[in-house]
Amino acid sequence: MYAESALDRRSTDPATSAVADLPAGSANGVMPASAPRDLRRVPIHPDYWYPLAWSREVKPGKAHGVTFAGDPIVIVRTATGRIFALEDRCAHRQVPLHAGVVDGESIRCCYHGWTYDCSGRCIDVPYLGKERLPNGVRAYPCEERAGLIFVFPGNPALAEQRALPEFASVADPKYKTRRLGRAVKCHYSFMHENLMDMNHQFLHRKQMGMMRARSLGRRRGEGYVEVDYTFEREQGKQPVGEALVFGKDGGQNNKDVMTVRTGYPYQTLQIRTSSGTLVMDLWIAYVPLDAAQRTNRTFGTLSIRRPGVPFALDLAWPLLVWFTERIFKEDREIVEMEQAAHDRQGEDWNHEVFPVIKELRELLRECGARTVIPIHPVQG
Amino acid sequence: MYAESALDRRSTDPATSAVADLPAGSANGVMPASAPRDLRRVPIHPDYWYPLAWSREVKPGKAHGVTFAGDPIVIVRTATGRIFALEDRCAHRQVPLHAGVVDGESIRCCYHGWTYDCSGRCIDVPYLGKERLPNGVRAYPCEERAGLIFVFPGNPALAEQRALPEFASVADPKYKTRRLGRAVKCHYSFMHENLMDMNHQFLHRKQMGMMRARSLGRRRGEGYVEVDYTFEREQGKQPVGEALVFGKDGGQNNKDVMTVRTGYPYQTLQIRTSSGTLVMDLWIAYVPLDAAQRTNRTFGTLSIRRPGVPFALDLAWPLLVWFTERIFKEDREIVEMEQAAHDRQGEDWNHEVFPVIKELRELLRECGARTVIPIHPVQG
Amino acid sequence: MYAESALDRRSTDPATSAVADLPAGSANGVMPASAPRDLRRVPIHPDYWYPLAWSREVKPGKAHGVTFAGDPIVIVRTATGRIFALEDRCAHRQVPLHAGVVDGESIRCCYHGWTYDCSGRCIDVPYLGKERLPNGVRAYPCEERAGLIFVFPGNPALAEQRALPEFASVADPKYKTRRLGRAVKCHYSFMHENLMDMNHQFLHRKQMGMMRARSLGRRRGEGYVEVDYTFEREQGKQPVGEALVFGKDGGQNNKDVMTVRTGYPYQTLQIRTSSGTLVMDLWIAYVPLDAAQRTNRTFGTLSIRRPGVPFALDLAWPLLVWFTERIFKEDREIVEMEQAAHDRQGEDWNHEVFPVIKELRELLRECGARTVIPIHPVQG
Structure with missing residues (x-):
């Protein structure tokens, strides 16, 4: 509203006045010449293992929908206890797979029944021949540890070399x-x-x-x-x-x-x-x-x-x-x-x-x- | 988040891979060379009769506000049972006419009392001479059938030639x-x-x-x-x-x-x-x-x-x-x-x-x- | 939706047809040649005294957060009854000072305890030497009259010459x-x-x-x-x-x-x-x-x-x-x-x-x- 307000603010900006006020020992605290990008606009890096659910939230024979930075992901636990994680959308009409039905080792979309295995491959469309099956959806590396279900949302080729946390x-x-x-x-x-x-x-x-x-x-x-x-x-x-x-x-x-x-x-x-x-x-x-x-x-x-x-x-x-x-x-x-x-x-x-x-x-x-x-x- | 996600998605896009998967008999299913515009962004065509209210929602002597694709429309039923439809705004200060008072065969805005007839003409401003009346608001063709009130939101010149549905x-x-x-x-x-x-x-x-x-x-x-x-x-x-x-x-x-x-x-x-x-x-x-x-x-x-x-x-x-x-x-x-x-x-x-x-x-x-x-x- | 709708509207626009309809005596009512800016987008002028709170809303020893046109302002009443108004943010991490603690004649931020006096000067950071204190926040002229607390949100140099209302x-x-x-x-x-x-x-x-x-x-x-x-x-x-x-x-x-x-x-x-x-x-x-x-x-x-x-x-x-x-x-x-x-x-x-x-x-x-x-x- 009033121009000096902005001035007041700038004069308290760390990039200008505050550097000289640093306590001793800030050897590493060198400020870059150009303004750094706004920290609150830095996306978290996807090439790590992230906990996306507690183990108890994903019951056997059920699917559970979560999100990572806006990306919908479905975590499926089959009746045998196996877990896998897929994009949480049917390749057909994009509705969330977590609203579907766990069917053996696969998940079936609730709408027209398209079915996906743990690799995201579409293995059945009830009204289409098996030779014509469309492409499926993306799968995510998925591991369970210490009561947490970890998913690797980034480049899957990097998942193995990146360690899960110890507990x-x-x-x-x-x-x-x-x-x-x-x-x-x-x-x-x-x-x-x-x-x-x-x-x-x-x-x-x-x-x-x-x-x-x-x-x-x-x-x-x-x-x-x-x-x-x-x-x-x-x-x-x-x-x-x-x-x-x-x-x-x-x-x-x-x-x-x-x-x-x-x-x-x-x-x-x-x-x-x-x-x-x-x-x-x-x-x-x-x-x-x-x-x-x-x-x-x-x-x-x-x-x-x-x-x-x-x-x-x-x-x-x-x-x-x-x-x-x-x-x-x-x-x-x-x-x-x-x-x-x-x-x-x-x-x-x-x-x-x-x-x-x-x-x-x-x-x-x-x-x-x-x-x-x-x-x-x-x-x- | 991760580049291959977009690739996965494209590979399931009907405009590319899926065409070959079409079941027999899709003679009409030819895909245009250029990408079609997004169906979810196609506005409905206004040059048709649309039901905007149930008959029972518009009581005699009352006005009822509805919308068609964001356009506010007031449906008025006079005490004699006649219905008409106008833009749902007073030409003066733009407040909805549906908050007004049905007065004989006209509707009077609740704020300063400007009054409109069934054609949308302004027929009274209580504090202004009759010779100075401002322009009014738009009227819509309006018909009642099978318990539904139909309005023609498009070009009124086309309303007569466009049939109402049979019931x-x-x-x-x-x-x-x-x-x-x-x-x-x-x-x-x-x-x-x-x-x-x-x-x-x-x-x-x-x-x-x-x-x-x-x-x-x-x-x-x-x-x-x-x-x-x-x-x-x-x-x-x-x-x-x-x-x-x-x-x-x-x-x-x-x-x-x-x-x-x-x-x-x-x-x-x-x-x-x-x-x-x-x-x-x-x-x-x-x-x-x-x-x-x-x-x-x-x-x-x-x-x-x-x-x-x-x-x-x-x-x-x-x-x-x-x-x-x-x-x-x-x-x-x-x-x-x-x-x-x-x-x-x-x-x-x-x-x-x-x-x-x-x-x-x-x-x-x-x-x-x-x-x-x-x-x-x-x-x- | 339909092109004539816009025409209808323009024909009722005061900048065109309505001028001729003016009642007598509108000597001052001359319309500018160019379209005037939209009145609803004219910001209120900040160089006036505005009531931002009732006196009873700001208890002794308490801080009260208000806003003026989106600018957060904290009004502080010390235990001795004195009032002052500051930007409602800590210069450190920007959290509102109104969540803080009134401490003598100053206000202490609730998060890390940074402290400001009535002029907005930072007078204490508990973990920093007094010789290194950072800049503070803006202060606003503030007066109490007739049970209202008035703040001058604009240029403070103009506050004295601008009269408060009489009651x-x-x-x-x-x-x-x-x-x-x-x-x-x-x-x-x-x-x-x-x-x-x-x-x-x-x-x-x-x-x-x-x-x-x-x-x-x-x-x-x-x-x-x-x-x-x-x-x-x-x-x-x-x-x-x-x-x-x-x-x-x-x-x-x-x-x-x-x-x-x-x-x-x-x-x-x-x-x-x-x-x-x-x-x-x-x-x-x-x-x-x-x-x-x-x-x-x-x-x-x-x-x-x-x-x-x-x-x-x-x-x-x-x-x-x-x-x-x-x-x-x-x-x-x-x-x-x-x-x-x-x-x-x-x-x-x-x-x-x-x-x-x-x-x-x-x-x-x-x-x-x-x-x-x-x-x-x-x-x-």
């Missing part, structure tokens, strides 16, 4: 695991930045009290950024819920170290005691659902090491569930506010001053797909 | 008629294709059992396509509801013939016994409501010949209503899925292999208006 | 004041035209009976248009609610005069008796909320002079509230219909014949901002 703590009986997940209305990059910047403890002050995160150092390598933190309580006492998740405060001498890592495209958060024991192990992925990549579905496993007393963690579990839900809700609300601001502003006005987040943003730009998400003007 | 069975006491109608969120062409392709019996397998349609032959002429079918039951018994609508199975020797005809812009479905008696007579029209023609309102009359036993059909009527509602619901859901797929794909990926449907698609393209519906990108 | 009747104990307000989904110009054209009494015929407004004369000057009316009852008796608001009918000799004035950007409606006593005094402003200026929030004060009998007005107040709510609802519905018609037509088809409204439209065009509101195609 060591989930399999280890010394840990108890909670599965987390919900749709969040924002670009996946906001999720990574939220978790990695532990200065956002202020957001959770009602759940956690006033905590100060101290960054011990960060590492950047091929496809990853990670950072270590310790925490100090500034005021108040430790809430019970937090003690369950993060372990009990050692008072002012707490030497537990939290490591947050984005190993593209996944993220982990691990807490180790001074003796090196892994007490908390979070693995999480943010899967874009829509073509604009403005909504992501979160799939996470949160593994907590069982304490010495048997069943103590099981008894405390409901409290832990409540606590993590509260934290997650606050995070969801704030990243959705960030997305709404980006929608209104039409570009990335983010003014980052924290070196590890600057590096994370570079990583997400470098590892993302080369294209740009088109965005439409938001009226309102 | 012989509706008027005939040997038949009992049910009126069908509902808004369906799709382009009208999906409706025509749905009804004409009887291979879609698979969709209604729960209502009808497994039936196989056999096409006996098809005819194409000026402004129409029609096709004859017989049916064979593949498995299971005939449900009671179906027997009511379609007549009782003659076992494997059922020689009833169903004829489905698109006589632009209407559609009919008739069933005749081997002796030539018309036992079922459906007339149906699909009227686009919005400018994008992505929603149509269906107006249909379903006439069933009364059996020899008096009142038998009346007793069975509730079951027939339930049965037709179930069938209609399944059809509505599937054509809305087709439209949603088209919205996402942005063009017509339909891969048709059935000759009569190929001809129907050509007919709808040829008879439609010459313009192209603009479509907006769908985000999501 | 003489609100402060005068001889009057009782009702505060009115609601969001209305239309461009602010429809609101001005609605109130100033008293020929729209026809709309309120159920509340007020059939009244005829007679325009006594109008005046146009720098930044204002005003018009005087008297009223005659055409039929029926005066409803009780109306007598309370507008005073009792003097039968056919009613000589009360109503003056409606748009003194840009506000509007007033005053009723004076023949002896010059001000019996009703309405002040109203229409504040665009969204960037497209398709929704406005109305802030009004309606002051009624107390009659001779003590407490009579207080006793009748609930009836008056009910009556004004009914009138306001009818006005809201009709202006929203006007906006919907404009959205569909894509341009201003308004065909105005009443001279004072023609002048009002010119005034709103001249006083509005110089830019043009972009509008997006409406599908449907």
Whole structure:
């Protein structure tokens, strides 16, 4: 509305004034000469394994429709338990195959009965001779691990050489695991930045009290950024819920170290005691659902090491569930506010001053797909 | 997302690979050298009579607002029972006349009281001299028949020479008629294709059992396509509801013939016994409501010949209503899925292999208006 | 759909045929040679004081988020009662400051705790040295008067020289004041035209009976248009609610005069008796909320002079509230219909014949901002 408004904004732009304000140690934080493309318009790279459903969502003899960045995909589990993934459309009239019928090791479209096998080949059109069968639909590599169904949405030739994530703590009986997940209305990059910047403890002050995160150092390598933190309580006492998740405060001498890592495209958060024991192990992925990549579905496993007393963690579990839900809700609300601001502003006005987040943003730009998400003007 | 996806899709495109797969007898099914315009973007042709309301919806002394392809139209029934149709906007401030007051043989806008007669002429502005009256609004030819109010939205000079549909069975006491109608969120062409392709019996397998349609032959002429079918039951018994609508199975020797005809812009479905008696007579029209023609309102009359036993059909009527509602619901859901797929794909990926449907698609393209519906990108 | 439709419309366009139809006395009503820009796309001018909240909406120690023409603004009231207004975004991650915490005389962002004073300066980032503080956000001039919080959204250098409105009747104990307000989904110009054209009494015929407004004369000057009316009852008796608001009918000799004035950007409606006593005094402003200026929030004060009998007005107040709510609802519905018609037509088809409204439209065009509101195609 008023011209100086834009000036105010530009003067707080990281590409201009903020560079000089960088804290020490930002050796990697060099800004490119030309303006970088808007991080919120970088598509996630499809040449990775992405969890698209929980195993329990795909029952035997049923088909389940999901999307990856706007591409509809049907996951089929046959009566024998085998899973496969196809484009979720009949080659004939384009209706979703997930509305169809699982028939032996194939899926039959609900409309005119066209039938596809696990490779996407059309193997039957009820009113057409077998010698005239039309082409079928695309199949996706599909694997099941740790209660998650992973699909490889990119170039299938690359699927084998790309490793699936490990879930060591989930399999280890010394840990108890909670599965987390919900749709969040924002670009996946906001999720990574939220978790990695532990200065956002202020957001959770009602759940956690006033905590100060101290960054011990960060590492950047091929496809990853990670950072270590310790925490100090500034005021108040430790809430019970937090003690369950993060372990009990050692008072002012707490030497537990939290490591947050984005190993593209996944993220982990691990807490180790001074003796090196892994007490908390979070693995999480943010899967874009829509073509604009403005909504992501979160799939996470949160593994907590069982304490010495048997069943103590099981008894405390409901409290832990409540606590993590509260934290997650606050995070969801704030990243959705960030997305709404980006929608209104039409570009990335983010003014980052924290070196590890600057590096994370570079990583997400470098590892993302080369294209740009088109965005439409938001009226309102 | 991944380049080969587009390749897969192209290879199933009827304009390329599928032509060779055509069943015999597709003499008319010649593909044009250049890509045809997208059928889902062909506007319905306005130079026909379209039902825009049921008679019972327009009460004496009341005005009723409808739309035809985004054009707002008000249908007025005066206290004396006369009907007329005008543009549904006051020439002054553009508010809908249907919110106004029927005053004698005219309609008065609710806002400042401007008044229009049945020809659309402005005959009163309460605060302006009669010698200064402004121009009025457009009037539409309007006729009432068989409980439907028909409007001619196109060039009014052509209205007289264009015949209104006949409703012989509706008027005939040997038949009992049910009126069908509902808004369906799709382009009208999906409706025509749905009804004409009887291979879609698979969709209604729960209502009808497994039936196989056999096409006996098809005819194409000026402004129409029609096709004859017989049916064979593949498995299971005939449900009671179906027997009511379609007549009782003659076992494997059922020689009833169903004829489905698109006589632009209407559609009919008739069933005749081997002796030539018309036992079922459906007339149906699909009227686009919005400018994008992505929603149509269906107006249909379903006439069933009364059996020899008096009142038998009346007793069975509730079951027939339930049965037709179930069938209609399944059809509505599937054509809305087709439209949603088209919205996402942005063009017509339909891969048709059935000759009569190929001809129907050509007919709808040829008879439609010459313009192209603009479509907006769908985000999501 | 049909070409003559457009012709019909053009022939009723004020820029062509209607000029000759002008009632006498439209000396100021000269049409420009070139087509004027669409009034519904003229942004309101930001260089005025606009009420953005009621005082009671901003509690001590709290922040309150509002918008002006799509610009988010936070109004903060500190514990000491001081108010200030800032851009409603944190300079860091752009989340709204209104979700933050009022801390002394400053506001702290809820996410990472960045803190801003009343001038918008960033005075604390908890994890950054004070010598490295980034730039802050814009501040807006902000004043409180008559229970309203006024903000100056335009060039702040002009704020002091631009007067705030006076609220003489609100402060005068001889009057009782009702505060009115609601969001209305239309461009602010429809609101001005609605109130100033008293020929729209026809709309309120159920509340007020059939009244005829007679325009006594109008005046146009720098930044204002005003018009005087008297009223005659055409039929029926005066409803009780109306007598309370507008005073009792003097039968056919009613000589009360109503003056409606748009003194840009506000509007007033005053009723004076023949002896010059001000019996009703309405002040109203229409504040665009969204960037497209398709929704406005109305802030009004309606002051009624107390009659001779003590407490009579207080006793009748609930009836008056009910009556004004009914009138306001009818006005809201009709202006929203006007906006919907404009959205569909894509341009201003308004065909105005009443001279004072023609002048009002010119005034709103001249006083509005110089830019043009972009509008997006409406599908449907």
